[in-house]
Amino acid sequence: MPVKIDAIGHCAIAASDIDAMARFYQNVLGFEVLERDPDHGGVFLNLEGTSHTIDLFPMGMLGTKPASVGSPLVHIAFKVATYPALREAHVTLLDNQVEVQALLDHTNQRSIYFSDPEDNRLEIYFEKPNWADIFKAGRADEDHPFSFDEPAPGWD
Numbered sequence: 001m002p003v004k005i006d007a008i009g010h011c012a013i014a015a016s017d018i019d020a021m022a023r024f025y026q027n028v029l030g031f032e033v034l035e036r037d038p039d040h041g042g043v044f045l046n047l048e049g050t051s052h053t054i055d056l057f058p059m060g061m062l063g064t065k066p067a068s069v070g071s072p073l074v075h076i077a078f079k080v081a082t083y084p085a086l087r088e089a090h091v092t093l094l095d096n097q098v099e100v101q102a103l104l105d106h107t108n109q110r111s112i113y114f115s116d117p118e119d120n121r122l123e124i125y126f127e128k129p130n131w132a133d134i135f136k137a138g139r140a141d142e143d144h145p146f147s148f149d150e151p152a153p154g155w156d
Contacts, residue, residue: 003089009079009125012055018043021056035135051108051131075113075121083155086110086126087148093124105144108134128155 015021022043025031031045034052044052057074080086090112093100101121102113111125128134 001092003078003092003124004080004085005078005124006081007079009077009123009127010052010055011076012057012074014059014074015056016059018056018058025054025056035139037139039140051127051135073120075123077111077123077125080124080126083110083126083152086112086124087152089124090148103146103148105142105146107139107142110146126155 013021018041022033022045025045026033031047031054033043034046035044036042037044041058043056045054045056046052055074080089090100090103093112093114098114100112100114102111104111104113106125108131109125109127111123113121113123115121
């Protein structure tokens with residue numbers, strides 16, 4: 001049975017000029033800067049009422065090599081509605097012999113990273129219920145690994 005995805009969560013784009021890209025998404029497309037993360041080099045933009053939708057990273061930072069030559073795509077993220085759905089997605093990936101490259105807790109969300117058959121990086125994530133408060137408080141994205149063998153944190 002396939003993973004139950006609710007929406008495309010965000011697109012991460014490697015950019016040669018982060019500030020110009022951020023201005024474009026703000027001034028032309030109406031995005032707002034949700035967070036500038038100088039420790040990780042990213043600018044996270046959102047549309048009103050949503051979490052991060054466009055993530056901009058400097059080319060080459062955090063492993064942000066383009067998905068293919070000439071492509072600025074870093075990864076596509078798919079959002080699931082509950083933490084149990086994230087666990088089920090992990091099982092589905094493993095059942096389909098998909099190599100899971102990382103399980104990361106990004107403070108506001110937990111993510112599973114893997115690649116499609118053409119080696120495009122993909123992410124399935126569950127956003128914690130208090131994501132907005134986490135961003136307002138200064139997320140300090142630490143990228144801690146996690147395991148589904150640990151007790152479930154109780155997020156639904």
